[in-house]
Amino acid sequence: MLRLDALTKTYKTGDQALKAVTLAVPSGQVLALIGPSGAGKSTLIRCINRLVEPSSGAVMLGDVDLTKLGAGALRRERRRMGMIFQEYALVERLTVMENVLSGRLGYVGFWRSLTRRFPQSDVDEAFRLLDRVGLLHMADKRADELSGGQRQRVGICRALIQNPALLLVDEPTASLDPKTSRQIMRLICELCAERGLAAIINIHDVALAQMFVARVIGLRLGEVVFDGPPDGLTPDRLTEIYGEEDWEATIDALDEEDEIEAAE
Ligand SMILES: Nc1ncnc2c1ncn2[C@@H]1O[C@H](COP(=O)(O)OP(=O)(O)OP(=O)(O)O)[C@@H](O)[C@H]1O
Known part of the structure; x- marks a missing residue:
């Protein structure tokens, strides 16, 4: 591919x-x-x-x-192509949900993205992804309230909501402790297997x-x-x-x- x-x-x-x-x-x-x-x-x-x-x-x-x-x-x-970064690259003052939805900005029209009005199907998918990575209960938290591992999970959801092939x-894991690093690597690899994604x-x-x-x-x-x-x-x-x-x-x-x- x-x-x-x-x-x-x-x-x-x-x-x-x-x-x-x-x-x-x-x-x-x-x-x-x-x-x-x-x-x-x-x-x-x-x-x-x-x-x-x-x-x-x-x-x-x-x-x-x-x-x-x-x-x-x-x-x-x-x-x-979804991208996941070392330093997460989240918008700190936005919520977890808003950060995940920002992965859809390449799809929604300019005006819609400006007012951040996303289709319900995108919001539903964001909830599904947050649930999958264990962050459903944090959807309304601001990104700057999260731990490193949680931030990276949000980064993963933001990449996946693009529905990429790669x-x-x-x-x-560069900014994470060894145990969290293993959890994040395992999560990325499991999600790739579930979705047939190359990485x-x-x-x-x-x-x-x-x-x-x-x-x-x-x-x-x-x-x-x-x-x-x-x-x-x-x-x-x-x-x-x-x-x-x-x-x-x-x-x-x-x-x-x-x-x-x-x-x-
Ligand atoms: N913007 C840049 N301008 C000039 N040289 C650069 C630039 N970015 C990287 N390089 C050079 O290109 C080479 C490869 O760098 P790159 O960052 O891709 O390596 P890397 O394997 O990712 O290293 P690291 O593990 O330290 O991040 C290095 O010699 C680096 O100095």
């Missing part, structure tokens, strides 16, 4: 963040994007929906090359990625250096992606995480 062909991004500063990345993501597949700081993970996610303009290459969403679209057509195609997820999750925590996804892409200096199942991430492969480090500790941590998982 998504195919990147020789996707390249060179910033004005001369930094080559992506070097001809070629990648296919089938419908419904959830993959984790790992790699050291500066590897190009955020750039890759943002080039897909053109929050960052690719320098060359193609981004095929189905049959449409997103890199070729003008502003109007791009806006329409972006509805098919989720682009940028460091969803690319940029995540710096290798153990967390390994726990929840079937495919991991390792980026290093803008190139894909690993593409395979999580159990293929041996210490040697991790060294290839991240450089020298004692990976046994991370792999042991994964075993411990499994035990915590079982206990939770």
